[in-house]
Amino acid sequence: MARVALRAVSGPHGYLQAQSRWRWPEVAFWIATPLPFLIFPTYLQLASQIAITALFAVSLDLILGYAGIVSLGHAAFFGLGAYAAGLLSKFWWGEPLSGLALAAALAGLVGYAASFVIARFRHLALIMITLGIGLLLAEAANSASWLTGGADGLQGVRIRPLFDRFPFDLWGRTAYTYSLVVLFLTFLVARRLIHSPFGLSLRGIRENAVRMPALGAPSRAYIRKVYTIAAVMAGLAGALLAQTTSTVSLEVLSFQRSADVLVILILGGAGRLYGGILGAIIYMVARDQFSGINPQYWYFWIGLLLIAVVMFLPNGLLGGLTRLASWWRAHLLVMPPS
Amino acid sequence: MIGSFAGVLFDGFAYGMLLFLLSVGLSVTLGMMNFVNLAHCSFAMLGGYVTVTLMDRAGWPFFATLPVAFLAAAAASVVLERALFRRLYRASDLDQCLLTIGIVFVSVAGAAYVYGTLQQPVQLPDYLRTAVTLGGLRFPVYRLFLIGAALVITVVLVAALEYTRFGARVRAAVDNQRMARGLGIDVDGVFAVTFALGSGLAGLGGALAIEMVGLDPAFAFTYLIYVIIVVSVGGLASIGGSFVAATLIGISDMAGKYYIPQLGAFLIYLVMVGLLMWRPAGLFGRR
Numbered sequence: 001m002a003r004v005a006l007r008a009v010s011g012p013h014g015y016l017q018a019q020s021r022w023r024w025p026e027v028a029f030w031i032a033t034p035l036p037f038l039i040f041p042t043y044l045q046l047a048s049q050i051a052i053t054a055l056f057a058v059s060l061d062l063i064l065g066y067a068g069i070v071s072l073g074h075a076a077f078f079g080l081g082a083y084a085a086g087l088l089s090k091f092w093w094g095e096p097l098s099g100l101a102l103a104a105a106l107a108g109l110v111g112y113a114a115s116f117v118i119a120r121f122r123h124l125a126l127i128m129i130t131l132g133i134g135l136l137l138a139e140a141a142n143s144a145s146w147l148t149g150g151a152d153g154l155q156g157v158r159i160r161p162l163f164d165r166f167p168f169d170l171w172g173r174t175a176y177t178y179s180l181v182v183l184f185l186t187f188l189v190a191r192r193l194i195h196s197p198f199g200l201s202l203r204g205i206r207e208n209a210v211r212m213p214a215l216g217a218p219s220r221a222y223i224r225k226v227y228t229i230a231a232v233m234a235g236l237a238g239a240l241l242a243q244t245t246s247t248v249s250l251e252v253l254s255f256q257r258s259a260d261v262l263v264i265l266i267l268g269g270a271g272r273l274y275g276g277i278l279g280a281i282i283y284m285v286a287r288d289q290f291s292g293i294n295p296q297y298w299y300f301w302i303g304l305l306l307i308a309v310v311m312f313l314p315n316g317l318l319g320g321l322t323r324l325a326s327w328w329r330a331h332l333l334v335m336p337p338s
Numbered sequence: 339m340i341g342s343f344a345g346v347l348f349d350g351f352a353y354g355m356l357l358f359l360l361s362v363g364l365s366v367t368l369g370m371m372n373f374v375n376l377a378h379c380s381f382a383m384l385g386g387y388v389t390v391t392l393m394d395r396a397g398w399p400f401f402a403t404l405p406v407a408f409l410a411a412a413a414a415s416v417v418l419e420r421a422l423f424r425r426l427y428r429a430s431d432l433d434q435c436l437l438t439i440g441i442v443f444v445s446v447a448g449a450a451y452v453y454g455t456l457q458q459p460v461q462l463p464d465y466l467r468t469a470v471t472l473g474g475l476r477f478p479v480y481r482l483f484l485i486g487a488a489l490v491i492t493v494v495l496v497a498a499l500e501y502t503r504f505g506a507r508v509r510a511a512v513d514n515q516r517m518a519r520g521l522g523i524d525v526d527g528v529f530a531v532t533f534a535l536g537s538g539l540a541g542l543g544g545a546l547a548i549e550m551v552g553l554d555p556a557f558a559f560t561y562l563i564y565v566i567i568v569v570s571v572g573g574l575a576s577i578g579g580s581f582v583a584a585t586l587i588g589i590s591d592m593a594g595k596y597y598i599p600q601l602g603a604f605l606i607y608l609v610m611v612g613l614l615m616w617r618p619a620g621l622f623g624r625r
Contacts, residue, residue: 070432117615123431124374125618128570132611135563139604259439266436297451303443310437311425 020195044172051179057276059233065271068206073134077231079253081238086248094160103239111231115224138253153249175244269316352481354588355488359543361568363536369575376438379562380445381411385541411541412534449555573620
């Protein structure tokens with residue numbers, strides 16, 4: 001960020017415009033996203049899962065990485081979206097896009113209600129309240145087994161073909177395309193948001209929530225807004241999972257899922273738009289490759305990785321890469337005087 | 339009905355005392371250094387496994403294993419504190435959470451690797467497995483012992499904190515760390531000792547918990563949630579607060595499981611979220 005600021009920019013709008021310019025690694029990344037169709041046509045289901053997880057991680061990034069709201073219960077909105085989409089297709093109709101819209105609306109509504117509580121607290125109390133809300137919803141879904149199927153999962157989810165033309169097949173061709181398009185569109189929204197004055201205020205709130213109101217940015221109102229948006233995105237991700245896998249289990253609401261997405265985001269780098277996406281790719285691919293080993297031991301390595309990231313890579317892999325790149329520029333390339 | 343109610347109260351109180359032992363160390367260290375140590379229950383689990391190993395493999399009597407459980411947990415915590423935690427005292431809540439969750443993951447996987455995922459059995463001496471009957475009510479001796487032990491520890495802790503020089507240093511460091519440093523108190527040293535003591539108590543709690551709630555590798559996660567609930571409800575650095583909160587949580591959890599089992603753990607989370615919304619700093623917290 002400092003690098004951009006050093007260039008001659010004309011006021012705050014120029015700064016934001018310089019920030020939001022598309023750079024070539026970004027463009028290259030999005031152009032590369034359809035590559036799994038050519039290179040790994042048998043892994044499209046996994047690719048779809050990665051896109052969904054990435055969307056979930058981006059939504060957590062908005063509140064954690066940018067606004068500094070630590071949440072140990074973000075799976076609540078993911079699960080709400082998943083159950084909304086699953087129940088809609090079970091009891092009423094299986095059209096996917098309307099299911100997506102309903103899931104987003106429901107998650108957004110609950111997120112908006114919860115945001116009034118979230119905005120009032122910080123530090124340990126905040127962590128505990130987000131954890132508590134997540135656990136409450138998980139317990140509620142477990143108790144309401146007449147509706148959710150309890151521990152057996154929701155049976156009888158039937159999703160109609162997308163636009164009545166593209167069925168969700170076993171190969172995951174439709175699933176990946178669908179998840180990827182939703183991820184891309186949501187990402188565009190998040191990107192626009194981050195590079196707006198609102199996004200800048202969020203970073204200010206993260207650094208000092210007391211001072212921001214003095215600058216004309218009401219902290220609580222802004223936190224409520226971004227929390228609701230993040231809830232909508234998490235709900236979208238949950239609905240995508242329910243629709244592409246045609247099943248919903250209690251696991252979508254579990255603490256494990258909240259912890260996993262946190263690990264993914266931290267691993268990739270919080271407070272960077274691509275951190276969640278990078279983390280999701282690495283985490284999901286690694287888990288797929290090591291799926292033969294006992295999940296108990298998988299968490300051993302995740303634990304070690306977490307310790308290592310916190311101790312040695314405070315900004316995640318993406319932060320480390322950025323540092324490497326700037327070191328490279330400073331030491332090995334002769335910069336023209338600006 | 340009255341009888342069963344008294345029974346639930348008694349069981350809940352015994353359970354609460356267990357939670358108190360597990361959480362009091364975390365409450366004091368969290369209040370002193372503001373270090374969010376989610377790995378606290380890993381030390382408790384370590385204490386539990388030490389007891390199981392000594393009794394099963396070495397044939398030690400139950401009571402002889404308790405001090406070893408205390409010492410093992412305390413020693414392990416000092417090593418971790420010096421090697422890892424110390425570097426993160428000034429870091430954000432999030433970094434502290436993540437580091438210690440990482441340690442929990444590692445400890446859970448390690449315990450599963452060494453001991454398997456089954457519940458560990460513990461063979462108590464016969465005189466602890468009986469029950470006394472009083473006024474038509476049965477009181478298991480082990481739970482009476484648990485309550486007695488916790489009460490003694492509470493009295494000792496409060497007395498040590500109120501009437502010894504070390505206790506005065508601890509209180510000073512909790513109240514105002516910078517001022518305490520300015521007065522020449524070695525806050526880091528005081529903290530290291532307190533941290534070891536607190537983790538040792540957790541280890542002892544873990545060893546005592548086996549008979550009542552069992553021991554498997556998930557212990558570090560399951561009871562972490564309860565311990566954090568006790569700490570955040572009781573308020574930081576308050577032994578009395580932890581005591582009241584642990585009793586409250588223990589009894590309401592027991593009552594919830596007994597009278598409305600279909601709600602599961604719903605009630606306890608509701609109590610926590612409600613209390614925190616009402617008093618974010620805890621019942622007895624000052625900040």
